Amino acid sequence: MNPELLTPGGANVRAVHDAFHGDLLEVSMGPHHPSTHGVFRMIVTLDGERIVKLKPVFGYLHRNHEKLGETVSYLGSMPYTDRLDYLSAMTNNWAYAIAVEKLAGQPVPERAEYVRVILAELTRLLNHTCLAGFLMQDCGCSGTPLMYAFREREKILDLFESLSGSRMMCNYQRFGGCRVDPTPAWVDATRTLVGNYGAFLDEFEALLTGNEIIMARTQGVGVLSAALAINAGVTGPMLRATGVASDLRKSDAYGVYPRFQFRVPLGAHGDVYDRYMVRVLEMRESIRILEQALAGLPGGPIMDPKAKLRGFRPKAGEAYGRIEGPKGEIGFYLVSDGGPNPLRYRVRPPSFINLTVLEDMCLGQTVADAVIILGSVDIVLGEVDR
């Protein structure tokens, strides 16, 4: 027998304690795990069910996106941006278009700006609805909230399809406007969807937000401090859930956002529940923006008539275009040498940068918590791995 166990007093107790807590269990969650949201992998070291170390591993979906952007023309990159965050192709398109328009000094007609806002806010609705559904799935609801969320997502995807021809890979924005002019019928369909969306959110919230188990599972779990969030470069709903008022729609005032009345919801605790709630409240604000934008949608051209599509060669220089995507700041940095391709093409992916604080949020929590913390970060591996 271990002699230490025979000594009386504190040492004895400590030895027993150590005997129980000595062994750590290393579990590899992913890359094929039902709730890592794609091919993400977490190597988790467990003490019982508590996490003492978490090592994220990714890159399984790496496809050389940035190098690819340097080998094709400016417009050639547009469809590739769809595949970054494949839930929000419209905002990716817009951020890339803004970067190129800045580089080339290309103006955008007013109607196109309105349509862009409408599509961006629809994308935000779509993304946050999906996220809420997935998060509830991670909490252990056996599919019901996810299916409700997907029912609404499908309606938005139908709108995208009827406008751009594709449900998810929209490839819709162009430098100096949009590819297709929305028909009055499309605008009416969008108006109907926006009018009904509040009722869906009410139903969803009535079923889930006040649920005792949901609150017990998410409140105080995965707390992220405002200081760490800012230092790590976290943006979007994750940053706002920590209580930092930061929204590019307000601070950058890009597009026609200054014309719309909307508020930016802020959390106070920075936990999973706050992240969920901030997104739900953001959806309600998106509905407000959509109502205003649809009411004020002007006529006129959808493309700047002087915009050059073929033989597009911006003058030498550099530009960084960014917008407030559903997941955070999505930005594109471009360097031009006057040629048809960018000399340097760089993406600032919000879900990759938001993911860097994963271990800090997970330490001391249980395995079950790690799953919902990851779910609340809102990652799409297409964007993380590029």
Added chain:
Amino acid sequence: MNAALLFATTGSVLETLPVTLRDLVTGWLPEPLRWLVNSLVGVGTLLAVIGLLFAYLTLAERKILGRIQNRPGPNRTPIPFINLRFFGLAQPFADGVKAITKEDVVPDGADKVLHFLAPVALLAFSIMTLGVIPYGRHLVLLEFDAAVLYFFAAGAATELAVFMAGWASRNKYSLLAAMRALAQLISYELPLLLSVVPAVMLAGSLALPAIVEAQGGWSYGFLPQWHVFTPWGFAGFIIFFISALAESNRSPFDLPEAESELIAGHLTEYSGFKYALFFMAEYFGMCALSGMGVTLFLGGWQAPLPFLEFIPSYVWFGVKLLSLLLVFIWIRATFPRLRMDQLTRFAWKFLVPLALINLGTAAFWSLTAGWSGPLQFVRWAVALALVLVPFTLLGRRLSAGVAPRTYRYAT
């Protein structure tokens, strides 16, 4: 008058129909052999009925989950030869064929004997529990005095099989699941048993038919004297039902096979027919616990109203059993899962104290059985207070620190 008589005769004929049929088959056998064959016929019938119930319960679960989730559920499997779909009624058999024909993968490092034994043991224990439940006035397969004890002993043994499965698989997810299963068993066995004790106390017997008989009759001519319609019985039934959810590893207590965390928990390394056996055992366990709940609290095979007594007792039992099973499915479709520490805290700090207090409430109820007139109101008031006050106080303590929040906006 004639109609009533007709009802009564057909009622009693139907009531004894299963026994009559059995005697027709085995009646010509010599006495010592008849006992044996009678038992075998009983076991065979039970397995066939419960097996069929299992098959269609899986379909019902998938269909109901589907409807709740805004999708049709399985509806593509045609009935062989006639090629009609009939809402996927052939689905369970297609599933069965698939399970049998699939490759049975055993991990390299697994303990092969235990890995094989676990599903078999689990199924055996689940079937054992089914034997003692009184399915009707004359339909008790295994009638003996310690039926309640036997039921819970066999029921608790199923968790041993789950642990065996987790341990033998040599898989970290399975191991974590096995640990969870054991913790869950120890935590929820206690409230489960404590909630049953009052029913035993009032019937004065551990034999299930006696407990059902004790719930016969109607107070005021319409209110069945089922335990669930008394304050202690209602509380006991809720505690029993919650613990039964946990014991049968059903949502929101499905932590051992938490899909979003542990992939499939202790079932991760099982495939083919062994997996089907686990599935079957889970449903058998669910049926057994629901049957126990019906027997102990919902009056067993007793009819709900006096004029409905002409309907045979086994039909009433079936109706009650199915409604409880539907509640199981309904809960699965709507609730998120608890975390491990919350699960055990819920058992030890909420269910166990409530079940202990409920013991006192039941004792009070049985002592004051003779009270009549205005004293009856006092009896009800005291019993209700004994149930509701601890529930409110403990519930408030349990959900302390968890509340809906209000949010501020940056302009």
